[in-house]
Amino acid sequence: MENPFIQLHREFRAAGAKTLISSGQACVLYGISAFSKDGDWIVEEKTQSFDMILNVLAEKGANYRMGAPLDIRWHRIGWTSHFEFQTAQGFRLRADFCSRPPRIHSLAELWERAVSEKDHDVVNIEHLILLKKTVRIRDYSMIGALAQIAGLEAGNSEIALQYLQDYDHLEKAVIRWPEEAKRCSREAVKLLSEGKARDEVIAAIAREQDESLRLDARRVETIREYSADLQKRFVELKNDWRDHKTPLHDQHQQLLIAAYPLLQKVIPNECP
Amino acid sequence: MNAHESIQLSRRLLLPYQIPEDCPYLSEDQKELSLLTLQERIEWMAEWLFLSATYDEYLAKDK
Numbered sequence: 001m002e003n004p005f006i007q008l009h010r011e012f013r014a015a016g017a018k019t020l021i022s023s024g025q026a027c028v029l030y031g032i033s034a035f036s037k038d039g040d041w042i043v044e045e046k047t048q049s050f051d052m053i054l055n056v057l058a059e060k061g062a063n064y065r066m067g068a069p070l071d072i073r074w075h076r077i078g079w080t081s082h083f084e085f086q087t088a089q090g091f092r093l094r095a096d097f098c099s100r101p102p103r104i105h106s107l108a109e110l111w112e113r114a115v116s117e118k119d120h121d122v123v124n125i126e127h128l129i130l131l132k133k134t135v136r137i138r139d140y141s142m143i144g145a146l147a148q149i150a151g152l153e154a155g156n157s158e159i160a161l162q163y164l165q166d167y168d169h170l171e172k173a174v175i176r177w178p179e180e181a182k183r184c185s186r187e188a189v190k191l192l193s194e195g196k197a198r199d200e201v202i203a204a205i206a207r208e209q210d211e212s213l214r215l216d217a218r219r220v221e222t223i224r225e226y227s228a229d230l231q232k233r234f235v236e237l238k239n240d241w242r243d244h245k246t247p248l249h250d251q252h253q254q255l256l257i258a259a260y261p262l263l264q265k266v267i268p269n270e271c272p
Numbered sequence: 273m274n275a276h277e278s279i280q281l282s283r284r285l286l287l288p289y290q291i292p293e294d295c296p297y298l299s300e301d302q303k304e305l306s307l308l309t310l311q312e313r314i315e316w317m318a319e320w321l322f323l324s325a326t327y328d329e330y331l332a333k334d335k
Contacts, residue, residue, distance in 0.1 A: 003318040028317045030285045031306035032298060035320045091325045113275050115282045117310065124282040126273070145297040149306075150281050153292060158273055159281075166296050 004087040005039045008056070008095065009120050017052035018044035020114050021122045022101065023131055029122055032145045038094045042123065045099045045107065047072050053097065058248040060085045063241060065094070066227075066234050068262055069255040075099040078267025079259075083248075102219060102269055103130040125150045129163055135216040140165050140209050152176075161189050165209070167202050215270055226265040233258045286310050 005025050012019050021029065024036025043049050054070050068079035075081070080098040087093050104110050104127055113124045123131065129146050132139040144165030151160025152169055157177040161184045164170040174181040174192040181193045188204035237258060241251050273281070287310070291303045305313055 001315060001318040001322060003314045004321065005317070006314050025317075028305075028313060029310065030282075031289065031308065031313055032285075032291075032302055034299070034301040034305050035317065035324075037321070037324065089322065089325070091321050092328075109275075113278045113282075115279055115286065117286065122282075122286075124278055125285060126278055141297040145291070145295060145302075148295055148297065149289070149291060150285060154281060154284060156273065156281060169296075 002089070004089060004091055004093050006120055008039065008060075008093070009041070011056045012041070012053055013121075015052040015056050017049040017056070018046070019049065019053070019097075019121065020110075021120055022128070026122050026128050027132075027142055029120070030125070030128070030146070032142060032149070038096060040096045040098075042101050042110070043075065043097050043099045044111070045072060045076055050075070054248065054252060057083050057085070057095070060087075062095070062248050064238075064248070064251050064255055066231060066238075067096075068227075068259050069252055070097060071252075071256065072099070073263060074259065077263070077265070078102075078269060079262060100267075100269060101127075101131055102216070103133055105269070126159070129159070133212040133216065135213055135220055137209070137213065140212075144169075162186060165205060167198055167205070170201070170205070219268060219270070223267060226262065226267070230259055230262060 005021070009019065009021055019041040021039075022042050023038075023040035024033060025039055027033030028036055043053065050070050050072050062083040062085035065082035065084055067082040068074035070081040075097075076099060078100045080096060082097075083095045085093055085095075100107070101110070110123065110127055113127065115122050115124055125146055129143050132142050132146075143163050147159050147163035147165065148169055150156060151158070151163065152173055157173065157180040160173040161170075161177065161181055164173055170188060171192055174189060178193070181189050184190065186208070188201050188208065191201045191204055237251070237254055240246065288307050291298055291306045295303070305316060308316060
């Protein structure tokens with residue numbers, strides 16, 4: 001059975017769009033997540049990549065979901081675009097795009113360190129960990145798993161010490177890499193190095209998770225605030241598009257006008 | 273970690289590997305998935321999507 005997300009990625013590639021599979025689908029490819037219903041792609045910040053993706057999606061009969069137009073002007077200030085369509089197999093596929101993923105400050109490094117295989121291109125483990133520092137608590141299990149496998153198991157002290165999310169494995173990492181642990185700025189690692197009580201270390205891990213959760217929650221709330229007016233207009237547009245079976249390229253033209261005020265609002269990209 | 277090391281580390285996880293038994297973060301399904309090749313993981317995902325769509329369809333008929 002053909003995987004519609006990978007098939008779509010191949011079509012982006014064939015059309016000349018440079019993209020990276022990210023987030024949930026990347027977790028599936030790396031073997032740590034069994035299932036993800038959404039597809040997230042990071043788009044190279046070049047007009048051609050945006051145009052080609054829109055063409056591929058238009059051929060699929062895709063429709064816009066609430067978000068910014070798939071246009072470099074919105075994306076380079078942090079906005080994202082969202083689509084859905086019925087696949088040939090009958091799935092309702094949701095596809096999301098951004099060019100400035102949250103918590104990643106060097107786009108050059110993101111692309112330089114991406115992993116390209118025969119049929120797909122995927123964000124690397126380090127960047128995937130940063131992307132997973134979201135408002136959803138279950139994502140911290142993914143971070144912990146990646147840190148155990150790519151850090152503790154693979155012998156990478158940096159990943160293990162920075163991102164393990166439980167006491168027992170973090171303690172193992174500190175015992176194994178005492179010098180690196182002493183140089184590490186993470187509070188939980190410092191406490192372990194100093195021989196502090198388990199409760200204190202656990203509290204430090206929890207505080208750190210909470211800080212990341214709140215930071216992402218603020219980002220999501222900012223997007224909601226900034227796009228409140230567009231949200232109202234989008235409901236009208238969506239109804240009109242449904243009634244008139246408006247093709248995607250026409251939806252896009254209308255959304256460019258409706259979302260124009262968003263160009264004055266830059267989405268913050270803080271790092272925890 | 274330099275770019276080469278970082279890419280190599282990521283590539284290792286695209287190959288079959290064993291998630292440790294003591295991993296507190298992942299379920300049995302996920303532990304099974306990591307043992308598969310990349311192509312098998314992609315196919316696994318497609319099967320999940322098919323089952324999910326079938327279930328959604330069943331729920332919609334039931335309403």
